[in-house]
Amino acid sequence: MSADPVLARIDADLPQALDRLMALLRIPSISTDPAYAEACDRAADWLVADLESLGATAEKRATPGHPMVVGHIGEGAPHLLFYGHYDVQPADPLELWRRDPFDPALEETEHGEVIRARGASDDKGQLMTFVEACRAWIAEHGALPCRVTFFLEGEEESGSPSLVPFLKENAEELKADIALICDTGMYDRQTPSITTQLRGMLREEVVLRAASRDLHSGLYGGLAVNPIHVLARILAELHDASGRVTLEGFYDGVPETPPEVLEQWAGLGFDAEGFLGRVGLSQPAGEQDRTPLERLWARPTAEVNGIEGGYTGAGFKTVLPAQARAKVSFRLTGTQDPEAVHRAFVAHVEQRLPEDVTAEFPMGDGAPATRMDIDRPEFEAARAALSQEWPKPAVFAGVGGSIPVAGYFKEILGLESMLIGFSHDDDGLHSPNEKYDLASFHKGARSWARILGALARA
């Protein structure tokens, strides 16, 4: 079966494909906020119906959290397990959006047309590139060129609490030859990439409690301990002056990037100034003795993602707060052990607690880093297919983000993953005004059509 008519069909059906994506984007499936649980459920239903419209057998599967969507279609080798997620990040701060984040629209920009909406890029637009590629194959050839299992999650943006138990319980059904994950980006607008190393992640919240109630700083200031001061010190001391993370044993298991890889990365001519300049920055922060790409792709980090304490409304309230809290995440590389990092973080906090201040750690969850086996023939087949679609040849890249599912696929299903996606640095993932380039959506679907053909032949 040839991919060429499939590509033509994708071109012709783009308006209908867009309508479908817009319908999915209108569902505010924010997984981290319980107020949107019904919307998550609705997004899962929508996907089941859409997979059924391809001829797949598809089901919404309950979990203790948001449901999974599992679908099967096609015959023959290889058997591909496709993963995407239908949940999205919260949209706040809402006032920074130029339009309703759940009222998607096409907008003209300096890089061409974009689809503007929460989830346009992360991950609804991306997952639909694969679904649309399948739809076009079936429309042209009556069937896919190989067997596909769809596995779509609704908790990726909230730590995937149901993922591991679900994979374990359904391992037989989900086992395949290789996994395809569409939740990553291109190297640049000309250069597609297959992500072959992923940082892991540990996320935790620390809640400090001191007095039994908020106090008047005029009456108690100078004598009662202020948990914001304690928290500030704890967080300030997470890094030393050179940008290294200070947790004890934090760098255990962090591999040095091999010289030949560093060389390859140097050849990419990464423009740190331009990368930072697009978001209003100029100076690379972090570990000063590492190259910018190393810091982004291959080094572990510690970042405070949120902090809150005391009075933060309009005006002023001279309060000495009873508590203060912060959300902290660590990106992990090599064989760094999330549990060991968690223990080191807890120790870092507890060593800095004065009398009368207690710490709670309510969430702690983590996943180790992953490195793919790029010697498998599927990697070269996919690389060649991508290189046909885009102006420049595809590269094997590292990525800073954490996609724990790839690690779980390896660990639980014994599956290697190919991470291929079409988002861009300026998509504003997790930010206001998220968008997905229309070209990413269109040529992304075309890329998958080529890859499906190539893998069926590989």
Add this chain to the structure above:
Amino acid sequence: MSADPVLARIDADLPQALDRLMALLRIPSISTDPAYAEACDRAADWLVADLESLGATAEKRATPGHPMVVGHIGEGAPHLLFYGHYDVQPADPLELWRRDPFDPALEETEHGEVIRARGASDDKGQLMTFVEACRAWIAEHGALPCRVTFFLEGEEESGSPSLVPFLKENAEELKADIALICDTGMYDRQTPSITTQLRGMLREEVVLRAASRDLHSGLYGGLAVNPIHVLARILAELHDASGRVTLEGFYDGVPETPPEVLEQWAGLGFDAEGFLGRVGLSQPAGEQDRTPLERLWARPTAEVNGIEGGYTGAGFKTVLPAQARAKVSFRLTGTQDPEAVHRAFVAHVEQRLPEDVTAEFPMGDGAPATRMDIDRPEFEAARAALSQEWPKPAVFAGVGGSIPVAGYFKEILGLESMLIGFSHDDDGLHSPNEKYDLASFHKGARSWARILGALARA
């Protein structure tokens, strides 16, 4: 004219006096939040009507912010300027209140009946003790024993932006022989006090801005500067390990408390453990080489009153925020100059800003500390009058809170102030479940009736 029938009248009319206070407490006059501007206006109208019911000429006077209430009544010497404020702190966190903060009620507690509501103690209950004392004098004797000017502010909890211009423009009308300010507390439930030293205050917000938008920590972490980290370091370094404030020149103008005063304070037998124990703490924080009362009453402080940055909602969002902010207040003593402290704070921040992070200081306002001239005969007259009402003799005390109006009265009107009030440490000023002891309200009014008589004779 004798105070005795006035005291009996106060006892007899207590239910009606409580009804009036409850009506005032029902008005949510939160000055710091623009959403409550109409309520502030309504509280001013209520007070004008109440002063008129005494026979005073009273007016609501417009300012660029919330209105002032000015009233005049009585003849003869001395001429007393009475100050209180009708605005209240925000009520949040609302979920910690056991009842609607603006639906006042009497409640039975281990210390007897209390009036539970936002503003019950700070400052509506307090200001009404004076108004009710005047009402009882007029009811018994047909007139006050001396001349009184009422001056009631509506911006005390939001930094009094209109106060200084208003005092300057209306100096002739407001000039009197001495000012009475009812916004302070008793030393304990048996011991009334006249506050004779007040810490000043500098309040500022610092807003750090880095990237032009929130970033995905997986894509930018390790390379883009995180303003929460920068803010944490700035705030952590406000104090050294011994609890001293590190701002350059911060202690310039801070007087040592005279040995005889320290001795007098030692005689009070202040129970730091009990004081802290009531709010769930055990260990005095702050300057370790100072006595607890010195830290509370006579030493300058730096406190972070609020901090906010990044994602603080439910769940987790791995965002690298574009900005982070904190509200910081400094309590000042002696001749510490608020403007010099402000400059030192700005310098402290700016010295710690890395490339790409900018700081804004949107609010900065301050007032110096004040020390009263206790050799004036009114102080001894008031002390004796208070000592008649309460089980233990009145003391001259310091106070940790800042009551800038006393400084302005001295500076602009040339007036000494007597700060007399009846609140308690456990009133929960600025906290959820604020209350005012019914005994404070009742015996407070009786105290003012005695003081009015004593000052008229002095």
